Amino acid sequence: MRRKEIAKKLGITILAFMLALPYAAPAVSKAAADQGAADAVSTSVNAQEQPQTGSDDQEPIADEPQNPLPANDENSSSFYDQKKDNQIPEDVSGLELTTKTQKKLYKTKDGRIYKSIAFQYPVAEADSEAAQEFNAFYKKLRTKWKKEATKDLKEAKQVVGQMDGEDRYYADEATCEITSIDENYICVLQSGYVYTMGAHGMPYRYSYIFDVKTGKKVSASTLLGLSKKQVNEKVRSLFLKKFDQTSGKEGHPFYENRADVKATLERIDFNNNKYYLKNGKIRFYADPYAVAPYTAGFMEVAVKL
16 A cells, blocks of 8 residues: 555545444344344444434435444434444545445334435545545435335335334345555445345345546456456356355355356356455355355355456
8 A cells, every 4th residue: 555656646645434334223133133144244433323214204315424422322322323433544545535324214103113224325525536426426326225215115104004013114224334445446335234024134235446546436357357258257157166165065055056056147247246345356246045045145256356
């Protein structure tokens, strides 16, 4: 990490903060316990904000910076757990990042919660073109997420309203983690969890790698110097190699039929943001249920840069 070199180019000193939003709503906490071996999300935070609540008129979702809560204040919000700050080491250079959370509780007129939504995302604080490019991308992503997260509000209200004596409700909550940052690239992994009153919820991910000099997305094929076709071929072969290495052994994570796993892998385009950067490797993943049972979580293979 060459801090002086990039500082000369950008004229800014970069810090990044990682913030993770625990699934603290009662219903989601219960469902998350059933998630099994799904990938854990970082829960270190640098701040918290008071939750916003919604009623039947469903006013616009709040989008505000996070405000610190006293760790031992009895009056502080119980909606999210208080966590300790965690800061990226100062010898790292790149875009200056903080995090914000867009969230809301939807309640009926009698005060009963029927859905909780929260989307944590990174914000570049600098005024550079790279920062503007980066922020424009996440503005579009927030719009996409909000549309998905609120499309079942009517259903949620109806279902929860028919439940007597149960403190459960719909939820869609996503946390944010910076998995890699240096003088060249920043990788942001957002891990979400949707709960719709079933036996368990469903995890999902938004993962992207950015060039710190331009703020633009960088593809896995560019980083690896391969075509998109070659990326898919390499990743699929690694998954099948992992299948063969664990086949017949205790704890074999995949579905048992190799032909079915192979057929599923052929339908997955791993160039479609099915990867993130961490520890000098690009980690490609298949969603839960794709090539293994739900309890196996996100199945991953890694390719060194």
